Amino acid sequence: MVDYSVNGSVAVLMVNNPPVNALGHAVRVGLKTGIERGAKDSRVRSIIIIGKGQTFPAGADIREFGKPSKEPWLTAVGNLIKTCSKPVVAAIHGTCLGGGLEIALFSHYRIAVSSARVGFPEVTLGLLPGAGGSQRLSRLTGLPVAMEMISSGRHVPARKAKEYGIIDEIVSGDLLKTALKFAQEVQSRPFKDRCLRYKVVPNADRVEEYASAALTQVKKKYKGFEAPVACVQAVRSSAELSYEEGMKRERDLFLQLGQSGQAKAQQYAFFAERAVTKWQMPGGSYKTAKPLPVRSTAVIGAGTMGSGIAVCLLSAGLPVYLLEQNEKFLQSGVKLIESIMAGSVKLGKVSMETAKRAATLLKPTLSYDDIKDVDLVIEAVFENLDIKKEVFSKLDKICKPSAILCTNTSTIDINRISSATSRPEKVVGTHFFAPAYHMKLLENIYGTKTSPEAVATVMKLGKTINKVPVLVKSCHGFLANRMNAPFSSEAIFLVEEGASPQEVDQVNEDFGMPMGPFKVRDLSGIDISWRINREVAKVLGTSITKETRFLGGNRYCGLNDDFYDKGRYGRKTGKGWYLYEKVGGKTAVADPEAEEIINSYRQSRGIVKRKITPQEIFERQFYSAINEGFRILEEGICNMPEEIDISWIYGFSYPKYRGGPMFYASQIGLQRVYDRICHYHETCPYSIHWVPNRLLKKLAENNVPFTQWANHVSKSKM
Numbered sequence: 001m002v003d004y005s006v007n008g009s010v011a012v013l014m015v016n017n018p019p020v021n022a023l024g025h026a027v028r029v030g031l032k033t034g035i036e037r038g039a040k041d042s043r044v045r046s047i048i049i050i051g052k053g054q055t056f057p058a059g060a061d062i063r064e065f066g067k068p069s070k071e072p073w074l075t076a077v078g079n080l081i082k083t084c085s086k087p088v089v090a091a092i093h094g095t096c097l098g099g100g101l102e103i104a105l106f107s108h109y110r111i112a113v114s115s116a117r118v119g120f121p122e123v124t125l126g127l128l129p130g131a132g133g134s135q136r137l138s139r140l141t142g143l144p145v146a147m148e149m150i151s152s153g154r155h156v157p158a159r160k161a162k163e164y165g166i167i168d169e170i171v172s173g174d175l176l177k178t179a180l181k182f183a184q185e186v187q188s189r190p191f192k193d194r195c196l197r198y199k200v201v202p203n204a205d206r207v208e209e210y211a212s213a214a215l216t217q218v219k220k221k222y223k224g225f226e227a228p229v230a231c232v233q234a235v236r237s238s239a240e241l242s243y244e245e246g247m248k249r250e251r252d253l254f255l256q257l258g259q260s261g262q263a264k265a266q267q268y269a270f271f272a273e274r275a276v277t278k279w280q281m282p283g284g285s286y287k288t289a290k291p292l293p294v295r296s297t298a299v300i301g302a303g304t305m306g307s308g309i310a311v312c313l314l315s316a317g318l319p320v321y322l323l324e325q326n327e328k329f330l331q332s333g334v335k336l337i338e339s340i341m342a343g344s345v346k347l348g349k350v351s352m353e354t355a356k357r358a359a360t361l362l363k364p365t366l367s368y369d370d371i372k373d374v375d376l377v378i379e380a381v382f383e384n385l386d387i388k389k390e391v392f393s394k395l396d397k398i399c400k401p402s403a404i405l406c407t408n409t410s411t412i413d414i415n416r417i418s419s420a421t422s423r424p425e426k427v428v429g430t431h432f433f434a435p436a437y438h439m440k441l442l443e444n445i446y447g448t449k450t451s452p453e454a455v456a457t458v459m460k461l462g463k464t465i466n467k468v469p470v471l472v473k474s475c476h477g478f479l480a481n482r483m484n485a486p487f488s489s490e491a492i493f494l495v496e497e498g499a500s501p502q503e504v505d506q507v508n509e510d511f512g513m514p515m516g517p518f519k520v521r522d523l524s525g526i527d528i529s530w531r532i533n534r535e536v537a538k539v540l541g542t543s544i545t546k547e548t549r550f551l552g553g554n555r556y557c558g559l560n561d562d563f564y565d566k567g568r569y570g571r572k573t574g575k576g577w578y579l580y581e582k583v584g585g586k587t588a589v590a591d592p593e594a595e596e597i598i599n600s601y602r603q604s605r606g607i608v609k610r611k612i613t614p615q616e617i618f619e620r621q622f623y624s625a626i627n628e629g630f631r632i633l634e635e636g637i638c639n640m641p642e643e644i645d646i647s648w649i650y651g652f653s654y655p656k657y658r659g660g661p662m663f664y665a666s667q668i669g670l671q672r673v674y675d676r677i678c679h680y681h682e683t684c685p686y687s688i689h690w691v692p693n694r695l696l697k698k699l700a701e702n703n704v705p706f707t708q709w710a711n712h713v714s715k716s717k718m
């Protein structure tokens with residue numbers, strides 16, 4: 001795991017633990033032995049620590065977290081480096097993160113290639129640097145930089161890290177050769193003062209000011225997360241306490257965080273995000289299917305979604321034909337793209353160069369002929385099967401045979417859309433979430449005839465445009481919207497029965513959702529949900545009236561329709577479930593007029609308002625969604641609970657520190673979740689979504705651990 005060699009007077013400790021040289025137990029043992037050997041080796045006058053392959057150690061081995069820790073701990077290895085009688089040089093390439101940066105900071109010198117990145121991403125795993133990083137970094141960079149870096153987990157490019165004082169020299173050429181030369185040069189220099197613990201924290205007297213600014217910022221930016229606050233507290237102690245006391249404070253905070261549910265959930269989310277890249281479908285998988293090259297693209301429809309999707313493609317450097325049916329719609333799409341880009345530059349999310357390049361890559365057009373040679377098309381027209389079929393029939397005639405034809409449908413079965421073409425194997429769903437340029441989820445959907453090659457292409461595209469792609473099998477509503485349906489319906493039923501929209505939203509926001517379901521409805525538009533309900537009724541061969549209490553045998557609440565009838569469409573009209581300061585406003589306040597609409601709705605239907613507890617609000621929304629999640633798993637719509645959790649985290653901004661609804665269910669205990677679902681099935685009998693799911697029942701009865709749920713997923717999908 002750590003190869004020891006001697007080159008002239010320099011010992012080289014080469015960490016060899018692919019893929020990221022994580023500092024697992026064997027690596028720690030190897031480093032300890034290597035340093036001890038180098039210190040004793042009479043030929044050696046200095047030591048290099050370097051990573052083999054693509055990177056310097058990218059951190060502790062996260063798979064070891066939560067298991068009994070085995071000595072030597074990282075701190076002990078670091079202390080050996082720090083007190084070594086010979087200077088130790090960290091030679092950095094790739095990603096020097098977490099425990100990797102701890103090792104580098106224990107070393108006496110740090111050199112790096114310009115493409116390297118350094119950082120303490122522990123916070124993203126619900127932790128903080130636990131081997132003294134919070135005490136040492138501030139001594140190098142000062143408090144504000146250390147607080148920001150550690151509480152954000154940001155990866156800092158080598159040049160910036162040099163400016164901060166973290167890196168001593170940026171080097172070019174062969175890293176090992178340069179490091180050998182550097183290590184020889186430092187042999188004659190005194191190096192004991194290079195040890196960071198003896199340095200003083202710059203501007204320590206301003207710690208109160210820096211800490212209070214940092215705390216205000218992290219509480220706002222990372223609302224609900226425990227680790228960022230603890231990170232600031234740890235760095236703060238480097239200025240307020242002696243080095244030894246600061247180390248103890250850091251360790252206490254580390255252990256406290258390590259035992260919290262948040263750390264467990266965030267570490268689960270880290271691996272879940274990687275697990276979903278290992279997709280499978282009938283006839284192919286990430287291992288066997290090769291993506292087709294995508295060098296040019298087209299987006300059909302320049303509305304809000306189409307323009308947002310175009311921004312994603314353009315930002316990744318892909319040329320985009322933006323196609324509309326008339327000049328007016330086309331120009332409004334172009335303007336929207338320009339304004340999204342300008343906003344992103346202003347917020348620092350996109351560089352000016354990227355925005356300028358995007359402008360040159362955008363090709364607005366009214367002609368299908370222009371897109372005949374593109375590699376991939378994304379249709380983003382109105383959510384209506386007939387219109388989509390018409391577009392796909394045209395695409396089929398015009399586009400080159402190898403082109404991948406994608407639809408941004410949010411609900412419609414891919415098979416129904418692909419039936420309009422002679423090449424259903426090339427048709428695949430790419431469902432973006434609003435706002436498309438911001439939300440990270442890309443729900444990719446395969447139909448019965450979609451080829452693994454087409455799927456591989458859109459899974460790769462997802463990565464290219466910086467999304468988190470999740471693959472699901474086609475069905476009505478797919479994964480995310482199918483689970484969101486009971487979640488969102490229950491919110492309305494709760495108000496119908498007696499809760500206020502504010503109470504429902506509050507429960508959701510207290511749980512960590514960034515916005516309650518009524519604020520979400522006001523944002524996306526009450527007119528939109530009104531129209532979707534009509535589409536559903538049309539598919540069911542019925543219509544919605546004031547008397548409608550059931551739709552397709554399911555409970556229906558017409559409250560949304562009453563708001564629609566009063567012209568209260570949400571933010572866009574300045575009022576909806578809430579009142580806003582202006583048309584398009586963002587500040588939602590309770591509105592007596594909305595309360596009046598709700599009261600008269602209840603009265604006209606003879607509903608007696610009752611008090612509903614926050615617990616009931618929570619369970620009815622989240623447990624109904626979880627029940628649907630198990631149905632999705634049972635039907636093989638996805639392969640593993642991780643796909644559901646990642647969809648919620650990146651599609652609905654579900655709090656990562658709770659892991660996702662399925663992980664959360666596992667933490668509550670499946671038997672309890674199942675019992676409550678049975679309870680609501682009895683008390684709310686008219687909603688199909690409360691029929692207790694069989695898979696859930698089976699897993700609960702057999703106490704199946706979360707890691708084995710995937711083994712019970714329908715094998716029809718493989």
Ligand SMILES: CCCCCCCCCCCCC/C=C/C(=O)SCCNC(=O)CCNC(=O)[C@H](O)C(C)(C)COP(=O)(O)OP(=O)(O)OC[C@H]1O[C@@H](n2cnc3c(N)ncnc32)[C@H](O)[C@@H]1OP(=O)(O)O
Pocket residue numbers: 019020022058059060061062063069073074075095097098099100121122125128129130131251254271274275
């Ligand atoms: C009695 C008790 C006493 C206690 C005493 C208390 C003191 C304790 C002291 C100990 C303190 C330890 C402090 C150290 C903490 C850490 O270091 S936490 C980890 C910090 N590092 C990270 O978070 C980095 C995580 N990794 C990444 O961000 C990325 O992987 C990457 C490095 C940027 C590379 O990205 P990319 O090239 O896109 O590859 P991936 O697909 O992400 O990863 C490839 C595979 O590698 C696996 N992997 C990555 N990092 C780790 C890791 N750190 N540990 C284990 N495994 C890792 C990843 O899962 C992928 O695996 P596969 O999916 O199987 O391919």
